[in-house]
Structures are given as structure tokens and as C-alpha cells.
Amino acid sequence: MLGRSDAWLKGPTVTIVPSKSREGPAVASPIEVGLNAVIVAVTDETPRILTIRPEVVAARDAVSVESLDYLPSGSLDSIGDRTLELGLRRWVREQTGLDLGYIEQLYTFGDRDRDADGQRRLLSIAYLALARQVEVFGQGSPAWRPIYTYLPWEDWRTGRPAVIDAVIAPGLGEWAAAGTSPSVQSARRDRVEIAFGLGAMTWDPNRVLSRYELLYDAGLVAEAKPSAKDAQLSMSSGSAMPLDHRRIVAASLERLRGKLSYRPVVFELLPEAFTLLALQRVVEALSGMGLHKSNFRRLVEQAQLVERTGELDAPPRGRPAELFRFRREVLRERPAPGVTLPRRFPR
Amino acid sequence: MLGRSDAWLKGPTVTIVPSKSREGPAVASPIEVGLNAVIVAVTDETPRILTIRPEVVAARDAVSVESLDYLPSGSLDSIGDRTLELGLRRWVREQTGLDLGYIEQLYTFGDRDRDADGQRRLLSIAYLALARQVEVFGQGSPAWRPIYTYLPWEDWRTGRPAVIDAVIAPGLGEWAAAGTSPSVQSARRDRVEIAFGLGAMTWDPNRVLSRYELLYDAGLVAEAKPSAKDAQLSMSSGSAMPLDHRRIVAASLERLRGKLSYRPVVFELLPEAFTLLALQRVVEALSGMGLHKSNFRRLVEQAQLVERTGELDAPPRGRPAELFRFRREVLRERPAPGVTLPRRFPR
DNA sequence: TAGGTAAATGCTCGCAGTGAGTATAAAGTT
DNA sequence: AACTTTATACTCACTGCGAGCATTTACCTA
Numbered sequence: 034m035l036g037r038s039d040a041w042l043k044g045p046t047v048t049i050v051p052s053k054s055r056e057g058p059a060v061a062s063p064i065e066v067g068l069n070a071v072i073v074a075v076t077d078e079t080p081r082i083l084t085i086r087p088e089v090v091a092a093r094d095a096v097s098v099e100s101l102d103y104l105p106s107g108s109l110d111s112i113g114d115r116t117l118e119l120g121l122r123r124w125v126r127e128q129t130g131l132d133l134g135y136i137e138q139l140y141t142f143g144d145r146d147r148d149a150d151g152q153r154r155l156l157s158i159a160y161l162a163l164a165r166q167v168e169v170f171g172q173g174s175p176a177w178r179p180i181y182t183y184l185p186w187e188d189w190r191t192g193r194p195a196v197i198d199a200v201i202a203p204g205l206g207e208w209a210a211a212g213t214s215p216s217v218q219s220a221r222r223d224r225v226e227i228a229f230g231l232g233a234m235t236w237d238p239n240r241v242l243s244r245y246e247l248l249y250d251a252g253l254v255a256e257a258k259p260s261a262k263d264a265q266l267s268m269s270s271g272s273a274m275p276l277d278h279r280r281i282v283a284a285s286l287e288r289l290r291g292k293l294s295y296r297p298v299v300f301e302l303l304p305e306a307f308t309l310l311a312l313q314r315v316v317e318a319l320s321g322m323g324l325h326k327s328n329f330r331r332l333v334e335q336a337q338l339v340e341r342t343g344e345l346d347a348p349p350r351g352r353p354a355e356l357f358r359f360r361r362e363v364l365r366e367r368p369a370p371g372v373t374l375p376r377r378f379p380r
Numbered sequence: 381m382l383g384r385s386d387a388w389l390k391g392p393t394v395t396i397v398p399s400k401s402r403e404g405p406a407v408a409s410p411i412e413v414g415l416n417a418v419i420v421a422v423t424d425e426t427p428r429i430l431t432i433r434p435e436v437v438a439a440r441d442a443v444s445v446e447s448l449d450y451l452p453s454g455s456l457d458s459i460g461d462r463t464l465e466l467g468l469r470r471w472v473r474e475q476t477g478l479d480l481g482y483i484e485q486l487y488t489f490g491d492r493d494r495d496a497d498g499q500r501r502l503l504s505i506a507y508l509a510l511a512r513q514v515e516v517f518g519q520g521s522p523a524w525r526p527i528y529t530y531l532p533w534e535d536w537r538t539g540r541p542a543v544i545d546a547v548i549a550p551g552l553g554e555w556a557a558a559g560t561s562p563s564v565q566s567a568r569r570d571r572v573e574i575a576f577g578l579g580a581m582t583w584d585p586n587r588v589l590s591r592y593e594l595l596y597d598a599g600l601v602a603e604a605k606p607s608a609k610d611a612q613l614s615m616s617s618g619s620a621m622p623l624d625h626r627r628i629v630a631a632s633l634e635r636l637r638g639k640l641s642y643r644p645v646v647f648e649l650l651p652e653a654f655t656l657l658a659l660q661r662v663v664e665a666l667s668g669m670g671l672h673k674s675n676f677r678r679l680v681e682q683a684q685l686v687e688r689t690g691e692l693d694a695p696p697r698g699r700p701a702e703l704f705r706f707r708r709e710v711l712r713e714r715p716a717p718g719v720t721l722p723r724r725f726p727r
Numbered sequence: 728t729a730g731g732t733a734a735a736t737g738c739t740c741g742c743a744g745t746g747a748g749t750a751t752a753a754a755g756t757t
Numbered sequence: 758a759a760c761t762t763t764a765t766a767c768t769c770a771c772t773g774c775g776a777g778c779a780t781t782t783a784c785c786t787a
């Protein structure tokens with residue numbers, strides 16, 4: 034379940050004959066496969082991703098250290114890497130010194146325009162990894178950065194993010210109004226309302242990806258139009274990332290939020306023993322919304338996701354809380370164990 | 381949402397320098413990218429997938445028509461195919477004559493051993509597509525085959541499938557008992573109980589993939605050990621497919637079942653107008669379980685997923701039912717519209 | 728040592744959703 | 758006219774969950 038096994042099939046040695054098709058793509062240009070990792074940890078009630086600052090070669094061979102945050106990534110070694118996952122682990126170890134635990138494949142990107150230099154076709158396979166935050170080193174100047182640096186509109190824990198009313202809502206309104214026909218305008222308005230919970234809609238924490246894509250389409254994130262005068266915009270609508278890395282981060286957060294409610298993934302991010310409040314804070318950090326304390330306790334306890342250790346926490350003040358641990362047996366008992374999230378939120 | 385757009389990002393032209401790594405995989409063997417399609421339709425209350433019977437070249441260049449059912453697939457044309465999805469659509473059109481509508485990417489497989497001939501590295505990107513069943517033609521001898529031909533243990537509509545108690549449960553029991561140590565045996569038993577809802581566990585319709593993988597690991601599907609004397613086994617535990625195609629089908633069914641409950645995907649499989657019972661039958665066919673009629677109606681109606689057309693059905697006998705259509709406006713109103721599935725089932 | 732503070736832990740109430748069953752309506756068939 | 762078949766409507770009990778309030782347990786300070 035949470036394991037890292039991916040036992041795989043060896044097929045019989047047959048090849049499908051490209052059924053009398055056109056010239057046949059066998060002679061086409063070489064394909065390069067990139068592996069990207071979104072590595073998530075939570076510390077200080079802040080969800081973070083591991084980024085690097087690699088050396089880059091700009092179009093005209095000028096070498097410098099990039100100022101943008103990259104996702105750890107590298108090319109698949111088609112001979113040396115037995116599996117895609119192993120290739121990813123190898124690159125992450127090399128660039129950040131981190132040995133990954135939980136990994137899951139996210140998505141494969143392969144549009145022709147993603148190609149770096151126009152020579153070879155570039156495919157990218159993105160992975161989501163969960164880790165407990167540790168010190169990082171390695172050849173990529175790795176650093177843990179708060180994920181809401183890149184997606185500031187996603188953090189509703191202290192209420193509706195200011196950036197929405199200040200920048201996003203007006204920006205998207207203009208974009209919708211700029212549609213070439215009334216029907217386009219109306220479709221755009223719908224899309225805006227659904228994604229950001231404006232109008233009569235409610236905010237759905239899970240629509241992370243469609244929100245980012247909407248902002249991209251509307252030209253409200255720096256990646257959409259990399260011109261100098263949009264630095265201001267970049268600031269207010271989150272930090273940019275190179276290529277499509279920020280979209281991959283959005284996809285990861287969406288996947289993670291979705292998974293929270295039906296698989297016990299949170300525990301990959303917590304130490305062996307933790308208080309219920311700590312658990313709650315991690316869930317809140319990832320889902321981006323505050324939760325009702327007693328109800329959260331009730332939920333977690335009666336779902337038997339955790340068991341008491343008997344140990345107590347040693348807090349700076351207040352009554353010490355009991356330490357709990359994840360009850361792995363839950364996997365054998367309940368069909369879809371996870372932390373169900375409510376629709377609305379207090380706090 | 382249900383659209384087929386996948387607008388994508390053009391990044392700035394920078395290349396990550398493979399940070400002083402080893403030899404660098406740029407000079408490795410060429411990588412070939414395959415695209416596989418699991419195309420699902422429902423007719424006669426039976427979920428079906430579109431398969432082909434291509435000509436194949438066996439290891440020693442003997443040409444014949446394969447007796448196994450293949451998924452429509454083909455290689456990515458790294459120059460001609462602008463996006464992966466377009467490449468897939470092209471191949472499906474060629475092999476089956478079908479123009480696909482709803483498509484979503486499933487998973488990318490890339491273990492080294494999947495390679496056909498050991499020369500070039502083979503990567504496969506699998507897609508799930510939904511279609512209304514139509515006549516198919518084209519160069520691949522296409523045919524719609526019931527999906528439960530390949531996964532017979534997944535259909536619980538008329539009660540617990542006989543194959544489970546007859547073949548699967550005993551077979552998995554033996555496999556678990558054959559573990560090399562008590563802890564391995566116990567872990568295997570756990571895995572069996574979770575996947576198939578044996579012991580105290582309940583059947584979880586969504587664990588399609590782990591069930592197939594378990595059967596594979598236990599050697600209970602023909603793909604696991606392609607020896608002649610297992611033809612019997614093959615019959616009883618479902619029809620085999622080449623390579624990892626059956627696993628891909630399992631992954632598709634899992635994805636589809638999961639998605640039913642929070643996205644209105646069923647309507648991709650139904651005609652414009654349909655009766656509520658027809659809708660229910662399709663959901664049952666896919667989820668593999670019977671549903672309570674009145675409760676299903678109530679659910680669908682009060683979720684406002686459908687609206688009345690005013691038209692009536694013309695059934696061979698019994699009272700004619702009203703025809704409904706999908707209310708696209710739900711997408712604007714509810715955060716996660718779908719057909720919630722109950723835990724247990726009558727019938 | 729008593730009182731105050733901060734946090735953990737426990738309890739209750741009311742509403743909405745859902746499982747299960749029953750009753751009635753509308754068509755065709757015998 | 759009685760019967761069959763299917764659609765449609767309604768009821769009722771139970772569970773889960775949102776929300777708020779009450780109590781307990783530690784440490785700190787006067």
C-alpha cells in the first residue's frame with residue numbers, strides 16, 4: 034500500500050507490427066525522458082517542497098546559476114536505471130542527498146513544445162514523494178521551500194487569502210470580460226467561478242490544478258508571459274518556477290489533498306510518535322484549511338487510525354498531550370482509511 | 381473538466397546541466413515510447429473494452445495473427461505527434477476507426493524488462509478513454525470485449541463471483557502458506573484479505589489493481605507463468621492479455637470506479653437521453669455491484685445531476701420511464717458531482 | 728499553597744444523508 | 758377485468774458530522 038514495491042510484468046517476446054501505417058515513427062528523432070520529483074515535507078505547520086538551484090545554460094551558452102527554484106530532476110538512464118522509480122531516486126540522492134521513501138507517479142508530460150532545444154523530443158515523468166524533513170546537501174544547492182510560496186492562493190488556514198481579492202479575482206474578471214464573444218465570456222466566467230469558488234460556488238480545496246491552469250491561461254502567473262515588467266505580477270501571484278515545474282507542483286498538491294481523505298498518507302510526514310494536535314496541524318497545512326479540533330479527534334480515534342503510546346509530550350506550556358502512533362493494522366480493517374475533510378472550516 | 385483540452389506550457393529555453401554526474405545518460409540506448417488505450421463502453425449492461433488482434437512477429441520472425449486480445453497501441457511519433465494524446469488518437473483511429481472523445485492519462489510504465497527485444501528501451505503511456513459503443517473497423521481486427529472476461533472476480537452484481545471461492549481463495553491460501561517464513565506468510569495473508577475482502581475484511585470495489593497484482597504475484601493468472609499446462613488456470617482466472625495489458629485494464633477499471641463517485645463521467649457512456657434505470661445499470665456495470673433503486677434515484681435527482689426531457693421511453697413491457705439528460709450546470713454548482721456508491725449492496 | 732492560564736480531552740445536541748423497505752401509479756398482456 | 762411489469766413516491770430509523778460547551782491536567786505565579 035504505502036510500500037515502494039512495483040513488481041512488474043515480463044511479457045513474451047512479441048512486437049506489434051506497426052500495422053501498415055505511414056512512414057512509421059521508428060526512424061523519428063530521439064526521445065529523452067526526464068524524471069521530476071516533487072518532494073513534500075511539513076515542518077512548523079508549513080508544507081514544503083525540496084528545490085534545487087542548478088547551473089543552467091541559457092540559449093546562447095552563457096553559464097550561470099539559475100535564480101529560479103527547480104524541482105530535482107534528471108534524465109532516465111535507459112541502460113542503467115532498471116525502473117523509472119530507481120532512476121528518480123538516484124537523481125534525488127545525487128542532487129539533494131536525500132533517500133526517498135514513499136513515492137508515487139504523478140503524470141507524464143510530453144507536448145512537443147516542452148522540448149528544450151528543438152532537437153530531441155523531451156518527455157517528463159513527474160513523481161510525488163513524501164518525506165520527513167531532514168537536512169539536505171548535494172550538487173544542486175537544495176533547499177526546502179514553503180509550497181504556498183508558489184501557490185499562495187491555496188492557503189486558507191487563516192481565512193481567505195488576500196491575494197485572491199487583491200489580484201486574482203480582478204485579473205480573472207478582466208480576462209473573462211476580454212473574451213471574443215459573449216459565449217466565450219460566459220464560459221470563462223464559469224471556469225473562474227468553479228475554480229476559485231467565486232459567485233455562488235464554494236471553495237473546493239482539491240481543484241489546485243485547474244486553478245493554476247486557469248491563472249496560466251489568463252496570463253496571471255509569470256510563466257505565462259516571461260516579460261520583465263511582470264515581475265510585480267510574479268510577486269503577487271506567487272513565485273515562478275522554470276518550465277512547467279510549478280504546474281507539476283500544483284498537480285502534486287492536488288493529488289496529495291485528494292489522497293488524504295482515503296489513504297493514511299499523512300503518517301509518512303510525521304515522526305513515529307506524535308500528538309493528535311500535531312497530526313491535525315499537518316492535515317491542515319496540506320489541505321490549506323483549519324479543522325474543528327474535537328471533531329478531528331473523534332474522527333481519527335474512532336477510525337482507529339492511531340493508538341496510544343502511553344508517553345506524554347513535553348510542551349512549553351499547557352497540559353501535555355498524549356503521544357500516539359499510526360496503527361498499521363488499519364490497512365487490514367477499513368476499506369479506505371484516511372482523514373475525511375469537512376466542506377467548510379472554522380478558525 | 382470533461383473536455384479534451386490540455387493546453388500546455390512553453391518553457392524558456394534553458395537546459396539543466398547534468399550536474400557533474402557520471403557519464404550522463406544522454407548517450408544511452410534509444411528510448412521508444414508506446415501509447416496504449418483502454419477504451420471503455422457499456423452496452424447490454426456489460427462494460428466492454430476495445431481490443432485488437434494485430435499481426436505479430438514472434439521471436440524467430442514467424443508472422444501470424446495473435447490469438448490474444450491487445451489494447452490498441454502504437455509508438456509515439458516524436459516529430460509528427462504534437463501531443464501524446466494526439467498520437468494516441470491517431471493510433472486508435474487507424475487501428476479501430478474510432479474517434480475518441482473523453483481521454484485521461486493513466487500511468488506510465490517503464491521497467492527495463494518490458495523491452496520487447498532487449499535493444500531499445502520501451503516506455504508505455506497508458507490512457508483511459510470513454511466512448512459510446514459504435515461499430516469498429518480498421519486494421520487491427522477490433523472488437524468490443526466484456527471487461528469482466530479479463531477480470532471475472534470483479535463482477536459482484538449477481539452476488540459473490542464463483543471464481544473466488546472455487547479458484548482464487550484456495551490458490552491464494554496456498555501461496556500465503558508457501559511463504560518462506562512465518563512473517564512472510566502473515567504478510568501474504570494480510571495482503572490477500574485486504575485485496576479480496578476475505579476474513580473480516582469487506583470487499584472494496586476500488587482495489588482492482590492490487591487484486592490483479594496479487595494474483596500475478598501468486599502465479600494465478602496466465603501472464604505470470606506462460607506455460608502450456610496453465611491453460612486451465614487461465615480459463616478460470618480470466619482471459620490473459622499480452623505483455624502488461626491486463627494490468628493496464630485493471631488500473632483503468634480502478635480509476636474509473638474511483639472517479640464515478642466524484643466526477644460525472646458516467647454520462648460519457650450514455651446517449652443524450654436515458655432513463656434513470658439505464659443510468660443505474662451503467663453505474664452498476666462499472667462498479668460491479670447492484671444498487672438500491674429508490675435510493676439511487678433519490679441520490680441522482682437531489683444531486684441535480686440530471687433534468688427531465690419530458691419525453692418517455694418505449695419499453696417492450698411495463699410502465700414507460702421518463703427520459704432524462706445530464707445537467708451540465710452541475711459542474712458550476714457542486715464541488716464534486718458524482719454518483720456516490722454505497723458500501724454494501726442488495727440484489 | 729491557592730489561583731490563574733493554556734492546552735488537552737470529553738460530552739451533547741441537532742441536522743442531513745443514507746440504507747432499507749413499502750405503497751402507489753401507469754402502461755401493456757391475458 | 759385481473760394480472761404483470763416497471764416507474765415513481767414516500768416513510769422511518771440510524772449514523773455521521775458540524776458546532777459548541779464543559780471538564781481535566783499540567784505549569785506558572787503570587
